[in-house]
Amino acid sequence: MRKVGIYCRISQDRTGAGLGVARQEADCRALVERRGWTVADVYADNDVSAYSGKRRPQWERMLEDIRNGFIDAVVCWHIDRLTRTPLELEGVIALAERHGVELATVTGEIDLATPSGKMVARMLGAAARGEAEHKAERQARQRRQNAEMGKVSGGGARPYGYAEDRVTIVEDEADIIREVAKRMLLGESQSSICRDLEERDVRTPKGGYWKPTTLRRLMASARISGRREHTPRKSFETTRPLLGEIVADAVWPEIITVEQSDQLRALLSDPDRAALFAHPTGRTYLLSGILTCAKPKDDGTLCGWRMSGRPKSGTPRYVCHNTPGSPACGGTATVASRTDEHVRDMILTALASPEMLHQLTTKNDQDTGLAALIAEDEKDLAELAVMAAKKQITRAEWMAARTVVEKRLEENRAKQVRQTGAPMLLGFIGTFEDMTQRWKKSLNDSQRRAIVAATVHKINVYPADPRKKWDPDRFEFDWVA
Ligand SMILES: [Zn+2]
Known part of the structure; x- marks a missing residue:
């Protein structure tokens, strides 16, 4: 007498809703009785999606019982309750062959011991899968249609920036x-x-x-x-x-x-x-991806490879890193600490200069008269200095006048930066000394990098002159202008 495992599965596919576990089990028990077998156990999984990759614990328990010989027949309502994918079906067929397990379904006879029975099982499985796929496709089509119609998609937390209606801006x-x-x-x-x-x-x-x-x-x-x-x-x-x-x-x-x-x-x-922004070694290479190798190639053009940070004997350096298959020449390197300092000084000097500020702020053709005001104040400052030198005004008068003009100048410079949408530079620009202090003490690596990226496109690095220990002329700045 066969010891039967009844397998039931709830899912939303196919006849899902009308075919609860109780109904499946009742039909299966009736079949077992007709065959004169006995029910050893009932395995029921709640599995909502037709072919989600979700585990089925009861299914797994049943396979284990087959392997252990605890059951030697499986009864289910339809083959599509049993397996969700062709792969699972092949697993069941193999298991049935090895352990002589008999399979019976309420909806029809399937004998996995015969070739024609296996073929029927495969066809039924494929048909069930096709149905599930059609359903998934229909749902996807519906979602896409909703999307194209611009329908607001519901569910989940509201999107940041918008109110609960998903349309009103917060x-x-x-x-x-x-x-x-x-x-x-x-x-x-x-x-x-x-x-x-x-x-x-x-x-x-x-x-x-x-x-x-x-x-x-x-x-x-x-x-x-x-x-x-x-x-x-x-x-x-x-x-x-x-x-x-x-x-x-x-x-x-x-x-x-x-x-x-x-x-x-x-x-x-x-x-x-x-x-470019990752720093796997824990040390930040401020200029990786910004320094560009400028060693001439045989044809006279420059290498152009973006240099990256790599330590050599514990000393961090930027190198034109030649990995097999890359066009990098591998011929340029520079010590990171000294290079970072040099680039910082160059950039802060540039930012402190009226020319650079002017270029940065007028690149969007947004001349709102601020540039003229700034130029005028700068001229005033220079004239005040001359008057003080010639003793036409006292030192106290000069200081007082200068304070007023400098304050206005700072404000106008900040306004100009704000207009061009460079908020990182806003609040940073000041005198060279101020900026150097803030650079060292209050900025993090990422903010420093952002300032570099906002002021230069790239920095060409020419090969080192072996006679010179440190040569600032190797660096050629391609300013954002
Ligand atoms: Zn190179």
């Missing part, structure tokens, strides 16, 4: 998004921005603090630029890809512009770019 959150966008585009790292947000107690819609991964997802989403994004969900896929397909424009009010959003999406999804 202004203070929108300000944070705009600020983060600018800082990311200037090259500040996600973790640095997250630390800053935490210090300011800026929280996510769920009330937690921002983590680099969540911030990255927010800033890469097309939603914040008013666009609807659709990510097709494939079966077995556990993590959503960062970027989906943009299927509709101007669906709800934008927080950042489409241009900014596209730049962010490119930046955040580019692993090369992301690697």
Whole structure:
């Protein structure tokens, strides 16, 4: 007499709703009785999705009982209750062959011991799977249609920057998004921005603090630029890809512009770019990816490889790193500490100069008269100094006048920077000494890097002259202008 295991599974596919476990079990028990077998055990899994990769604990327990010889027949309602994938079905067929297990289903005779019975089982399994796939496809089509119609997708926490209706902008959150966008585009790292947000107690819609991964997802989403994004969900896929397909424009009010959003999406999804900000050794190489090898090749053009940080005998250096297969020449290296200092001095000197500030601030053709005011104040300062030198005014008069002009100058410079959307530089620009102090004491590596990235496109590094110990002329700055 066969010892039977009854296997039941609830799922939403096929006749799911009308076919609860109780009904499946009752039908199976009736079949067992007709056959004159006995029920050894009932295994029931609650498995909502048709072919999710979710484990089925009762299923696994049943397979174990087959292997142990505790049961030698399996009864189920339909083959699609038993297996979800062709692979699972083949597993059952193999097990049936090895242990002589008999299979019976309420909906029809299947004899896994004969070739034709196996074929029937395979066909039934394939048909059930096809049905499940059709259903998944229908659902995906529906989601896509909703997306194209610009329907607001429901469920989950509200998106940051928008109210519960997912359309109304929450202004203070929108300000944070705009600020983060600018800082990311200037090259500040996600973790640095997250630390800053935490210090300011800026929280996510769920009330937690921002983590680099969540911030990255927010800033890469097309939603914040008013666009609807659709990510097709494939079966077995556990993590959503960062970027989906943009299927509709101007669906709800934008927080950042489409241009900014596209730049962010490119930046955040580019692993090369992301690697520039990584520092696996724990030491930050401030200038990796910014220093560019300028050793001439045989044809006279420069190598052009972006240099990266690598220690040699414990001394951090930037090198044109030649790995097999890369076009890097491997011929240029410079000591990191000395180079970082030199570049810092050059950049702070440039930032303290009116010319650089002027170039930085007028690159967007936003001349609002500030440039003229700044130039005038600078001229005034110079004239005051001359008058003081010629004793036309007293030292006290000179100091008093200078204080007024300098204060106005600082304000106008800050305004000018703000207009061009360089918030990292805003609040940083000052005298060379001030900036040097702040650079050393209050900036973190990521902020320093952002300032470098905002002021230079790249810095060419020419090969060292063996006769010179340290040669600042090796460095050629390609200023942002
Ligand atoms: Zn090179």
